[in-house]
Amino acid sequence: MGKTTPALEKSTLDKDLDKLTLNEEASHFVLKSSVGLGLGFIFLVLVMIIAASAVSTAPGAIIVVAAAAIAGYMAMNIGANDVTNNVGAAVGARAMTMTGALVIAAIFEIAGALFAGGRVVSTIEGGLVDATAFTDSATLVWVMMSALISAAVWINIATWCSAPISTTHAIVGSILGGGVAAVGFSSVQWLSLGGITLSWMLSPFIGGGVAAGLLFFIKTFIIYREDKIAGAVFWIPILLACMGGVFAAYFALIGLERVYEITLGEGLAVGLVVGILIYLVSRRTVARRAVGLENRNQSLRPLFHLPLVVSAALLSFAHGSNDVSNAVGPLSAIVANVGTLVPTETADVAFWVLLIGALGISAGLLLYGPKLIRVVGEEITKLNPVRAFCVALATAITVIFASTFGLPVSTTHIAVGAVFGIGFFREWYTRNSKLRLDYVRRKTGQSEFQLRTEHGADETRRRQLVRRSHFMTIVGAWIITVPASALLSALLYILFSAIFL
Numbered sequence: 001m002g003k004t005t006p007a008l009e010k011s012t013l014d015k016d017l018d019k020l021t022l023n024e025e026a027s028h029f030v031l032k033s034s035v036g037l038g039l040g041f042i043f044l045v046l047v048m049i050i051a052a053s054a055v056s057t058a059p060g061a062i063i064v065v066a067a068a069a070i071a072g073y074m075a076m077n078i079g080a081n082d083v084t085n086n087v088g089a090a091v092g093a094r095a096m097t098m099t100g101a102l103v104i105a106a107i108f109e110i111a112g113a114l115f116a117g118g119r120v121v122s123t124i125e126g127g128l129v130d131a132t133a134f135t136d137s138a139t140l141v142w143v144m145m146s147a148l149i150s151a152a153v154w155i156n157i158a159t160w161c162s163a164p165i166s167t168t169h170a171i172v173g174s175i176l177g178g179g180v181a182a183v184g185f186s187s188v189q190w191l192s193l194g195g196i197t198l199s200w201m202l203s204p205f206i207g208g209g210v211a212a213g214l215l216f217f218i219k220t221f222i223i224y225r226e227d228k229i230a231g232a233v234f235w236i237p238i239l240l241a242c243m244g245g246v247f248a249a250y251f252a253l254i255g256l257e258r259v260y261e262i263t264l265g266e267g268l269a270v271g272l273v274v275g276i277l278i279y280l281v282s283r284r285t286v287a288r289r290a291v292g293l294e295n296r297n298q299s300l301r302p303l304f305h306l307p308l309v310v311s312a313a314l315l316s317f318a319h320g321s322n323d324v325s326n327a328v329g330p331l332s333a334i335v336a337n338v339g340t341l342v343p344t345e346t347a348d349v350a351f352w353v354l355l356i357g358a359l360g361i362s363a364g365l366l367l368y369g370p371k372l373i374r375v376v377g378e379e380i381t382k383l384n385p386v387r388a389f390c391v392a393l394a395t396a397i398t399v400i401f402a403s404t405f406g407l408p409v410s411t412t413h414i415a416v417g418a419v420f421g422i423g424f425f426r427e428w429y430t431r432n433s434k435l436r437l438d439y440v441r442r443k444t445g446q447s448e449f450q451l452r453t454e455h456g457a458d459e460t461r462r463r464q465l466v467r468r469s470h471f472m473t474i475v476g477a478w479i480i481t482v483p484a485s486a487l488l489s490a491l492l493y494i495l496f497s498a499i500f501l
Helices: 012-055 061-092 098-116 118-126 137-160 167-183 190-223 228-255 264-290 297-303 305-337 351-368 370-378 385-404 411-432 434-444 457-462 468-500
Strands: none
Touching (some): 012 061, 061 167, 137 305, 167 468, 190 434, 228 305, 228 385, 305 411
16 A cells, blocks of 8 residues: 655745745835836926036026926826826726827827927916016026925825826916915916917817717718628728828827928828828728627727727827926926016926926826726726727817917816716717617617616616716816815915015
8 A cells, every 4th residue: 555645744945935925026016106206306306407517607507407306297297197198098998008008198298298388388477467568587496496395395285096087287377376475467468368278268168079079970971881890991090081181180280390490381281191101001990800700889999990000199189289388387487587576478498398297297197196096997897999089089179279378277187078978978979869779779679779778767867978076076076176275375475475585
């Protein structure tokens, strides 16, 4: 008879290795957040070096370097909070991985800020408070310093609380609060503020309306056609061509104005040529990917992955061109006024100032961006690649339109408005679309089809496609941002004026 091999006791070495592995895992978990803080600190040191090399011989260089560091911190907070506007829909629809989304967003944020960020920066720098209302430049400098700090702190708090607030609201409220604390309400440029406020009120509805219109178009000409795949092969290249043509025209007119002045006709011609080229290339690509797909809605999703990636990149460019102003607008005003006696009006934005904003936004979204991506991409309403494409393209179009006129709109307002627009439209369309009703009748063979209402009122509310709790939470965060940041900025200015003025 063979002897049964006795079970070996776990050796002391194995036990010690298990403990060591557990300690390593625990240390990695604890230090994970510390790595982000360390890299963020290194970035701020780099920002100070860039600023020091640019203004080392200028008067008030120390103040400019300090303001640059704060602007870099502000830009990082914008990247962490606003990256959800760019790629949240794509990640929520599973069309992009988190890593791929962050890399694409970072690259195109930098490009948008550097090539097309100047117009909106000028509005933030000199379009909110009147420089002539200040008795000396030092007062204006400390107003802008207060605005930078208060806006950055408020955005940081909101990001920590997973609230996708408007970074534009934060900086505008901060500048107004500091300006009123310094010289009263006479410093406010009410006409400019009225235009910005109007754009804030309209932009969520515009974004939601455009997104709903795009989804209606896709449902009508692709989803509820008898041959869905044929509809997708025909229309997706056209949608891509329109998207690329609009972006090319915008880039030619706005992005290249620092290098070469292009007329409106030339810009439109560039957009038309690029659109035609994109159509010719994408038509073959989409047709090749459609081979062998079944004629059902699930088969459409892979065909929208490429348009969704392109629209996310386009939106990142548009966001960089618009929201870089929130970080470097006050810095540009400080650079223009430090060391002078008389406050100056809006000056040309220095390239190194835009560079700090561009790099800061990208650093923030890479280090801290994933947290809020899930809120907008997954927790408001269910997004698939088709709906996410409508959200991204609608947001990009609205932001591009606003940036063309130098309006500092809230990309958060527009993106979240587009997501809600998609959800509310789906609720309405599900109940009222005759096209959908006829389609379901044909597919199911029923003579009559009605929405089921046997659930109680509470269950019906639970099944709504838009989560109302997120709607109220986000709107509440938007409402409180302007007064909160304004009050904080006013308090900071009072403190600074007592110490430095």
